[in-house]
Amino acid sequence: MEQHNRFWRIALLGLPxxxxxxxxxxxxxxxFYYSFTDWNGxxxxxxxxxxxxxxxxxxxxxxxxxxINTTIWMAAAIILPTTLGLMLAxxxxxxxxxxxxxxxxFYLPICLSAVIVGQIWTWIYQPDWGLLNTIxxxxxxxxxxxxxxxxxxxxxxxxxxxxxxxxxxLAMVIYLAGxxxxxxxxxxxxxxxxxxxxxxxxxxxxxxxAPSTVVVVALSxxxxxxxxxxxxxxxxxxxxxxxxxxxxxxxxxxFKKYLMGYGSAISVVLFLIALAIIGLYFRQLRKVDRIYG
Amino acid sequence: xxxxQLANLRKSFGQVQVIKGLDLxxxxxxxxxxxxxxxxxxxxxxxxxxxxxDATSGTILLDGGDLTRARPADRSIxxxxxxxxxxxxxxxxxxxxxxxxxxxxxxxxxxxxVAEVAGTLHLAPxxxxxxxxxxxxxxxxxxxxxxxxxxxxxFLFDEPLSNLDAxxxxxxxxxxxxxxxxxxxxxxxxTHDQVEAMTLANRIVVFNDGRIExxxxxMDLYERPANRxxxxxxxxxxxxxxxxxxxxxxxxxxGIAPLALPAGKAQxxxxxxxxxxxxxxxxxxxxxxxxxxIIERLGAETYAYVRVAGQxxxxxxxxxxxxxxxxxxxxxxKLDWSRAHWFDADxxxx
Numbered sequence: 001m002e003q004h005n006r007f008w009r010i011a012l013l014g015l016p017x018x019x020x021x022x023x024x025x026x027x028x029x030x031x032f033y034y035s036f037t038d039w040n041g042x043x044x045x046x047x048x049x050x051x052x053x054x055x056x057x058x059x060x061x062x063x064x065x066x067x068i069n070t071t072i073w074m075a076a077a078i079i080l081p082t083t084l085g086l087m088l089a090x091x092x093x094x095x096x097x098x099x100x101x102x103x104x105x106f107y108l109p110i111c112l113s114a115v116i117v118g119q120i121w122t123w124i125y126q127p128d129w130g131l132l133n134t135i136x137x138x139x140x141x142x143x144x145x146x147x148x149x150x151x152x153x154x155x156x157x158x159x160x161x162x163x164x165x166x167x168x169x170l171a172m173v174i175y176l177a178g179x180x181x182x183x184x185x186x187x188x189x190x191x192x193x194x195x196x197x198x199x200x201x202x203x204x205x206x207x208x209x210a211p212s213t214v215v216v217v218a219l220s221x222x223x224x225x226x227x228x229x230x231x232x233x234x235x236x237x238x239x240x241x242x243x244x245x246x247x248x249x250x251x252x253x254x255f256k257k258y259l260m261g262y263g264s265a266i267s268v269v270l271f272l273i274a275l276a277i278i279g280l281y282f283r284q285l286r287k288v289d290r291i292y293g
Numbered sequence: 294x295x296x297x298q299l300a301n302l303r304k305s306f307g308q309v310q311v312i313k314g315l316d317l318x319x320x321x322x323x324x325x326x327x328x329x330x331x332x333x334x335x336x337x338x339x340x341x342x343x344x345x346x347d348a349t350s351g352t353i354l355l356d357g358g359d360l361t362r363a364r365p366a367d368r369s370i371x372x373x374x375x376x377x378x379x380x381x382x383x384x385x386x387x388x389x390x391x392x393x394x395x396x397x398x399x400x401x402x403x404x405x406x407v408a409e410v411a412g413t414l415h416l417a418p419x420x421x422x423x424x425x426x427x428x429x430x431x432x433x434x435x436x437x438x439x440x441x442x443x444x445x446x447x448f449l450f451d452e453p454l455s456n457l458d459a460x461x462x463x464x465x466x467x468x469x470x471x472x473x474x475x476x477x478x479x480x481x482x483x484t485h486d487q488v489e490a491m492t493l494a495n496r497i498v499v500f501n502d503g504r505i506e507x508x509x510x511x512m513d514l515y516e517r518p519a520n521r522x523x524x525x526x527x528x529x530x531x532x533x534x535x536x537x538x539x540x541x542x543x544x545x546x547x548g549i550a551p552l553a554l555p556a557g558k559a560q561x562x563x564x565x566x567x568x569x570x571x572x573x574x575x576x577x578x579x580x581x582x583x584x585x586x587i588i589e590r591l592g593a594e595t596y597a598y599v600r601v602a603g604q605x606x607x608x609x610x611x612x613x614x615x616x617x618x619x620x621x622x623x624x625x626x627k628l629d630w631s632r633a634h635w636f637d638a639d640x641x642x643x
Contacts, residue, residue, distance in 0.1 A: 185378040188345050193392040193443075194366030203395075207382040291382050291423055 034264035041260035053265035065241050066249035077224035080164040082216050085171020093179045107169040118233030121162035125149050152242035155235050171216045178212030218281050246270050295321050295446035295479040302351035313503040322477045326490040329500030335483045343372050371440035375452040377432040379424040386420040389438040410438045430461045450482040499523050521640035524565050530609045532565045558635045558643050565634035568611040572627045579625025
C-alpha cells in the first residue's frame with residue numbers, strides 16, 4: 001500500500017515538475033548559455049563570444065529605443081488599467097442600477113486572447129472604415145482618416161489603449177473583491193468622525209485596498225512584461241521600431257535576424273529586470289503583510 | 294448637559310418592523326445599558342441614535358434638539374464598536390487622532406491631545422504600533438481613546454467587550470466604569486452580558502422583540518421584574534418557573550402540599566422563584582423534594598439542578614461553596630414565599 005502511494009506521489013509530482021523543467025527551467029538556462037555564444041539558431045557550430053553580446057546591447061540604438069518603449073509600455077500598462085479598474089470598481093460597488101451586468105461586460109475582454117483583442121482593435125483603428133475614425137468623422141462632420149497604428153507618434157499608445165481595455169476588467173474584479181473585504185464598521189467610523197467622501201477614499205478606502213493594489217500591480221507588471229502577442233498582432237514593433245519593446249526586439253533579433261545568441265542576451269537582461277521588479281514587489285508585500293496580516 | 298430622548302421611535306426593514314415604538318429618556322451623565330436577546334433591536338436602536346440607521350418614524354432629541362435626520366458627524370456622539378473598528382494601516386496615535394486630523398486641527402494640538410488621552414488609557418508606550426500588534430484589550434482602549442478625544446456629549450458602546458476573554462472583560466469593565474466616573478458623560482451601552490449590565494448601569498433597559506419590556510435600576514429589575522420575560526432574562530442562573538394550578542382558593546401542584554392562594558393572585562398560572570430563594574431543608578420540612586441531577590461548583594457558591602417529579606424543568610438552587618450534596622442524592626427545598634413572583638397567563642406580574 002505504502003509502495004503504491006509512493007508511486008502515485010512521485011508520478012503526480014513528477015509530471016508537472018518534468019513539464020516545468022522542460023518548458024521553463026531548461027529554456028531559462030539555455031538562454032543564459034546561448035547569450036555567451038554567436039549561435040544563429042540552426043548551426044551546430046558556434047563559438048563562445050564571452051560578454052560580446054552584452055557589450056553590443058550597450059551600443060544598440062534599437063535596444064535603447066525598445067527599452068524606452070518598454071518603460072512607457074510598462075508604466076502605462078500599470079497605471080491605466082489600475083486606475084481605470086479602481087474607478088470602475090468604486091462605481092460598481094455603489095448601488096448602481098445594473099451593476100452586475102456592467103461587471104460582466106467590463107470583465108469580458110480579459111476572457112479573450114490577446115490575439116483576438118489585437119485584431120478587434122486593429123479593426124477599430126483601421127484608417128478608412130475603423131470605428132474610431134468613423135466616430136470622429138461623425139462628431140466633426142468631416143471625413144477623418146488617420147492611420148493610428150501606422151504613425152510612430154500614436155502606434156505604441158494605440159496598442160496601450162487596447163491593452164488597457166483588456167486588462168482593466170481584471171483590475172476591476174480584484175478591486176471589487178478588495179472593496180467587499182473592507183469592514184463596514186470602518187466606513188461607519190468615517191461617517192461618525194465626519195470624513196468627507198474624498199477624505200474617506202484617500203485616508204481609509206485607498207490604504208485598505210493596498211493588498212489589492214499589490215496584486216493588481218504585480219499582475220500588471222508580469223502581464224506587461226509578457227505583452228508580446230498584442231504588439232506583434234497590431235504593429236509588429238513598427239513603424240520604425242516606434243512600438244518595439246524589449247520582448248519584441250528579442251524576438252526580431254532571434255527569429256528574424258537569426259541572431260539567437262544576441263537575442264538570448266536580450267532575454268537575460270529582460271529576465272534580470274523582471275527579477276528586480278519582483279524583488280521590489282516582495283519587499284512591498286512584506287510591508288503590506290506587516291500592517292494587514 | 295446631554296439629555297437624550299427617544300420618542301415613539303420606529304424602524305422597519307422593508308415590511309418587517311424591528312423597532313416598534315420606543316419611548317425613553319436618558320438623563321445627563323447617566324449610564325444606560327440596553328440588554329435583550331439577539332435580534333431584539335438593541336443594537337439597531339443604538340445605531341439609530343448614532344445616525345448609522347435612519348429611523349422610519351419617531352424622534353431622537355439631544356438636549357431638546359432634534360437629531361433624527363442629522364448626519365452622524367453632527368450629533369456630538371462617539372461610538373465604540375464590538376470589532377474595535379480600528380484602521381489597520383494607521384498607528385495607535387493616528388487612530389486616536391483620526392477625528393481631529395479630519396477637522397484639520399494643527400499637528401501640535403493633535404499630538405498633545407493624543408498624548409493626553411493615551412496617558413489616561415495607559416496607551417502612551419504603544420502610540421507607534423499598528424492595531425495588529427496590540428492585544429484585544431489594548432485595541433479596545435484605542436477605540437475608546439478615539440471616542441474620548443472628540444469630547445462628545447454621548448458615548449455609545451456596541452457590545453465593546455464581547456470579543457475579549459473573560460479575565461480581560463472584567464478588567465475592561467472596570468476601566469469603562471472608571472471612565473464614566475471620571476468623565477460623567479452620558480453613556481449608552483449595548484450588551485447581552487447580564488453581569489456587564491448589572492455592574493455598569495445606572496439604569497437597564499430590557500428589550501424584547503423591538504419593544505422595551507422594562508426600564509429600571511439593576512436591583513429594581515432583579516427584585517421587581519414587570520413580567521415573566523424580564524424575570525427570566527435578568528439574573529444568572531435565571532429564575533425558576535413553576536406552572537401553577539389553582540383550585541378555588543388553594544394552589545394545587547404536584548409535589549407541594551396545597552397552599553392558600555395569596556390575595557390578588559387568583560389569575561396566577563406560573564410562579565417564579567430565584568435560585569437563592571430556595572433553601573435546602575430536611576425532606577420532612579420541605580415544600581418540594583427532588584433528586585439532584587447536576588452540581589456546579591463555582592468556588593464561593595455551588596449550583597444544584599434538581600429534578601422534581603411533575604415539574605417540566607429542573608429547579609436551580611444556590612448552595613454554599615462547601616456543600617455535602619452530591620448528584621443523585623435526595624434534597625428537600627423550602628420556598629421563600631415572600632420573594633416569590635406570581636405571573637398571569639400573559640406573563641404579567643400579579
